[in-house]
Amino acid sequence: MVKDKRTIKENSIIDAAERVFFQKGYSAAKMEEVAKEAGMSKPSLYFYFQSKEELYMAITFRAFQLLTDIYYKIIRETSELNGADRVIRIMEGYIDYSEKHFFYHEALFDYLSLVRNMNKLSGDDQNKVKSIYNQRIQDVHNLPVSIVVKEIESGKSDGSITNPESSETIYLTAWAIVAGYIKLSIYGGGETIHHVSLKDWKGYIIKLTRELLSQKLS
Numbered sequence: 001m002v003k004d005k006r007t008i009k010e011n012s013i014i015d016a017a018e019r020v021f022f023q024k025g026y027s028a029a030k031m032e033e034v035a036k037e038a039g040m041s042k043p044s045l046y047f048y049f050q051s052k053e054e055l056y057m058a059i060t061f062r063a064f065q066l067l068t069d070i071y072y073k074i075i076r077e078t079s080e081l082n083g084a085d086r087v088i089r090i091m092e093g094y095i096d097y098s099e100k101h102f103f104y105h106e107a108l109f110d111y112l113s114l115v116r117n118m119n120k121l122s123g124d125d126q127n128k129v130k131s132i133y134n135q136r137i138q139d140v141h142n143l144p145v146s147i148v149v150k151e152i153e154s155g156k157s158d159g160s161i162t163n164p165e166s167s168e169t170i171y172l173t174a175w176a177i178v179a180g181y182i183k184l185s186i187y188g189g190g191e192t193i194h195h196v197s198l199k200d201w202k203g204y205i206i207k208l209t210r211e212l213l214s215q216k217l218s
Contacts, residue, residue: 010048013038014062017055022103026056050131057133060111063104064140070097071147083155084213090148091178091209095202098182105182111137145171155213163215174209181205 016038020029031052035045049055074093078086098105148171155161163170185198192198 006048010058013040013045013048014055014058018059018103021056021059026052031055054131054133056107056110057131057137059104060107061133061137061140063101063107064137064144066101066104067094067097067108068140068143068147070094071144075147075151082158082160083151083153084160084210086151087148087155087161087174087213088206088210090151091174092206094175095178095182095205099186102182102186109179111141148175152213161213163213165215170212174212177205177208177212 013034017029017034020034020037024033029052031045032042034052034055035042038045049058070093071090074089075086078089081089149167152161152167152170156167161170165173181201184193185201188194188198190198193201
């Protein structure tokens with residue numbers, strides 16, 4: 001499908017915003033810097049995006065889209081595996097995604113925080129983030145969770161996942177383990193953190209996730 005000129009221009013601006021936000025940090029970045037990076041005037045930038053918050057919502061939407069596409073690709077390529085193995089592959093995919101696109105990983109968590117605190121924002125601040133991209137995010141933000149929960153249910157059905165807890169509880173626990181690893185490994189920098197090899201730690205995280213799936217009532 002051929003993209004219209006506005007969509008092409010918006011994507012170009014979002015690309016520029018990603019570069020500026022990543023380099024400067026979202027809080028320190030200014031709209032004039034995004035405009036300069038995009039090769040346009042500040043007034044022209046505001047014709048497409050009314051605020052920095054709206055631009056960040058556009059980036060966050062991209063983050064959700066990419067993560068969902070990765071999950072579907074993994075499922076398509078692992079259809080012959082049991083549910084537990086597919087869940088492990090998805091968790092590995094999430095780690096790879098976050099390591100390659102840590103800014104996207106942060107955007108996802110920022111969005112969760114935004115949703116939780118939306119009612120605390122002033123009317124003006126709420127309007128800054130309420131855009132077409134915010135609406136698009138609301139349409140898809142639960143999809144990555146639903147995909148993994150569905151695979152956990154599949155694993156319970158085929159017997160490869162024996163943990164008696166609810167699929168949602170299992171998902172949240174696995175996600176907490178993996179998200180903690182990502183945060184600490186990225187912020188720690190280098191190849192080790194507290195003298196622990198990140199490669200070895202990552203392997204242990206995957207092992208813990210597999211053991212979580214196979215837990216049984218004592």
